[in-house]
Amino acid sequence: MTVTDAPAIEARNLNLVFETSDGPVHALQDVDLTIRKGEFVSFIGPSGCGKTTFLRVIADLEQPSAGTITVNGMSPTDARRARAYGYVFQAAGLYPWRTIEGNVKLPLEIMGYSRAERAERARRVLELVELTGFEKKFPWQLSGGMQQRASIARALSFDADILLMDEPFGALDEIVRDRLNEELLKLWARTEKTIGFVTHSIPEAVYLSTKIVVMSPRPGRITDVIESPLPRERPLDIRDSREFIEIAHRVREGLRAGHVDD
Amino acid sequence: MRNVVPVLTVVAVLILGWYVAVVPMNAQWERDQAARAGTDLAFSELVARTMTQSRPRLPAPHQVVEELWNSTWVEERHGRRGLWNTGTLSTRSLVYHGWVTLSATMLGFVIGTGLGVMLAVGIVYNRAMDASVMPWAIASQTIPIIALAPMIIVVLNSVGITGLIPKSIIAAYLSFFPVVVGMVKGLRAPDAMQLDQMKTWSAGNLQTFLKLRLPSSMPYFFASMKIGIAAALVGTIVGELPVQQGGLGVRLLSGSYYGQTVQIWAALFGAAILAATLVGIIGAIQRATLKRMGLAQ
Numbered sequence: 001m002t003v004t005d006a007p008a009i010e011a012r013n014l015n016l017v018f019e020t021s022d023g024p025v026h027a028l029q030d031v032d033l034t035i036r037k038g039e040f041v042s043f044i045g046p047s048g049c050g051k052t053t054f055l056r057v058i059a060d061l062e063q064p065s066a067g068t069i070t071v072n073g074m075s076p077t078d079a080r081r082a083r084a085y086g087y088v089f090q091a092a093g094l095y096p097w098r099t100i101e102g103n104v105k106l107p108l109e110i111m112g113y114s115r116a117e118r119a120e121r122a123r124r125v126l127e128l129v130e131l132t133g134f135e136k137k138f139p140w141q142l143s144g145g146m147q148q149r150a151s152i153a154r155a156l157s158f159d160a161d162i163l164l165m166d167e168p169f170g171a172l173d174e175i176v177r178d179r180l181n182e183e184l185l186k187l188w189a190r191t192e193k194t195i196g197f198v199t200h201s202i203p204e205a206v207y208l209s210t211k212i213v214v215m216s217p218r219p220g221r222i223t224d225v226i227e228s229p230l231p232r233e234r235p236l237d238i239r240d241s242r243e244f245i246e247i248a249h250r251v252r253e254g255l256r257a258g259h260v261d262d
Numbered sequence: 263m264r265n266v267v268p269v270l271t272v273v274a275v276l277i278l279g280w281y282v283a284v285v286p287m288n289a290q291w292e293r294d295q296a297a298r299a300g301t302d303l304a305f306s307e308l309v310a311r312t313m314t315q316s317r318p319r320l321p322a323p324h325q326v327v328e329e330l331w332n333s334t335w336v337e338e339r340h341g342r343r344g345l346w347n348t349g350t351l352s353t354r355s356l357v358y359h360g361w362v363t364l365s366a367t368m369l370g371f372v373i374g375t376g377l378g379v380m381l382a383v384g385i386v387y388n389r390a391m392d393a394s395v396m397p398w399a400i401a402s403q404t405i406p407i408i409a410l411a412p413m414i415i416v417v418l419n420s421v422g423i424t425g426l427i428p429k430s431i432i433a434a435y436l437s438f439f440p441v442v443v444g445m446v447k448g449l450r451a452p453d454a455m456q457l458d459q460m461k462t463w464s465a466g467n468l469q470t471f472l473k474l475r476l477p478s479s480m481p482y483f484f485a486s487m488k489i490g491i492a493a494a495l496v497g498t499i500v501g502e503l504p505v506q507q508g509g510l511g512v513r514l515l516s517g518s519y520y521g522q523t524v525q526i527w528a529a530l531f532g533a534a535i536l537a538a539t540l541v542g543i544i545g546a547i548q549r550a551t552l553k554r555m556g557l558a559q
Binding site: 059060061080085087093095096109138 | 455456458459460461462463464465469473474477480555556557
């Protein structure tokens, strides 16, 4: 399977207003977006542009004020209950009292998988993120990058079609980040999941995505959607190619256009 | 082990200070005795005598240690009513009174901890309890227990409850509070992200409680229990004062009735040793549990 025409996520006229003590904040305004199955979509924009909020709406962690959104053709709540997505937060959020294997098994325990199936799935996803051999270690015994890989393994463990990632590598240094980006692409190619990826980094967005959604703040809205012409097979040095630089330029222009210095 | 030298130094300084204080505290009585007998008292003689009075104002440390030894091992081994001669603990021994206090303390601590945990769960999960329970819990601790204890005992006695239970209830009354405060904090220790994470897995309330909130609260739970068990011991001792049916509290009170200062101090140290042992046991369980959970490295 590659990209098909079936939409994994479809948002129409989506609005979300937070009521705060300083008055209403328009976090999302008239967001229209279709993400097809198998796409790798990055959301990029400055803080307050609603990229994380949009991801949270998909995950049923926030409720839209107006408009419609479907995830795998269902409402976000039904999709969450149907285990349509795995969510990777900015912090790895591993439980310090569980081993790496125990952490990966946690959602499986909650979802009621059998003991044998839990062990089998944990083994498989830990292999996928190259953490075989670290099953019995506690999180504090692992580096930040390895912890984040374990958290990705945990999000993959119950085989959701969609992987939502909220700045998962934001707290890591650039060398580790490059390597994890490369691994993430391989993992995407192997698992053929639909990925929604929030980031601050232009190179990261361009390198990873088949579609880049540029957003801007106050109110949070989409200013540009770029379909990447880059091939799915992407070595790290593709970042020196002309196409790559052109897309990065377009993303930067989009960010600049939407950015009001106030 | 590197703590041993400083700790021993402090203990040595305290004991020395105690011995120094014994002389002026007990000297007046010796001087009066000497004056009455019309004899002169050399200073060295005075010092020696202040250390060996049978009812000193301030007993010397070795007198307290001797009393502790006599009222435990010697009483039980050789005493007419001791364990070796009768097969039961002597009512004159600190072991017996310590056991009376310990049993009420343990029961009270279990009740108090259970109550504290239940209240904390209620506060964390129920908005009405969240808004209402804590002020009452705080208010309950502002009432001096010494004023409340006799009332609890009288009220329970009038409905036919006597013995261990009333003392345990007073102990529980003091020990539930640190557990409530600690467990509310502990059960709320998981951050918004961890709770969101649970939601993405569609975890139920019970699963979130068992797999996230409860394990997160363990360090707080043990810290609370250490305070709680010491408070339970204090509560039990206070509860024993009006009951007069054995226990370290009774030893303290009867010692003061009859001017048996050595007995008071021995009971006091007995209580301190008991408290230290109980807190130490909880500390050991804490270390073992947290180490097993990977929370202590």
